[in-house]
Amino acid sequence: MRVRDFMSHPAVAIAPDRPIAEAAQLMLEHRVSGLPVVDATGRLVGIVSEHDLLRRRSNGATRRPHWLQLMTEGQALAQEPERFHALTVGDVMTTEVVAVSDDTSLEEAGRLIEVHGIKRLPVIRDGRVIGVLSRADLLRALARAIGKAEAAKRHDTPMTDERLIELERQYWLQRSRGTK
Structure with a gap:
């Protein structure tokens, strides 16, 4: 069995210059927990997940979980709408992405998901994102x-x-x- 037989396609993707609020909306609409981030030609440049959207960065370092801060500090919650429109996907995305081709075996894809502790793999053909293989697909x-x-x-x-x-x-x- 190959990745192409079980991947979700076409991939719901987003550009790195889009606000994180748009990424959150796409994830909710499509009921996914992450999106491939692609340039104007459809080439993979990163991946953004719910975790990336909820993580708070300060001077390049990650502090305590942002969602916890939002729940415990009223001031942080008041600043959240501005943050969700000011930050872009490129600001929070993961750039070191593990990806597979549509011809990869499901066994290998499953191994990669397990070894890297990830939930999804972008699927690439001719350098462009064509789908996503998730744990649910496996x-x-x-x-x-x-x-x-x-x-x-x-x-x-x-x-x-x-x-x-x-x-x-x-x-x-x-x-x-x-x-x-």
């Missing part, structure tokens, strides 16, 4: 694989059992070698 792929395995088992029990045993053996073999 769950969909897993559900489909389980459904196919159950259907196959009803038709060919011994062969399916052998395949599942071999897949499990390979998985544990990889984990014992330190690869995920």
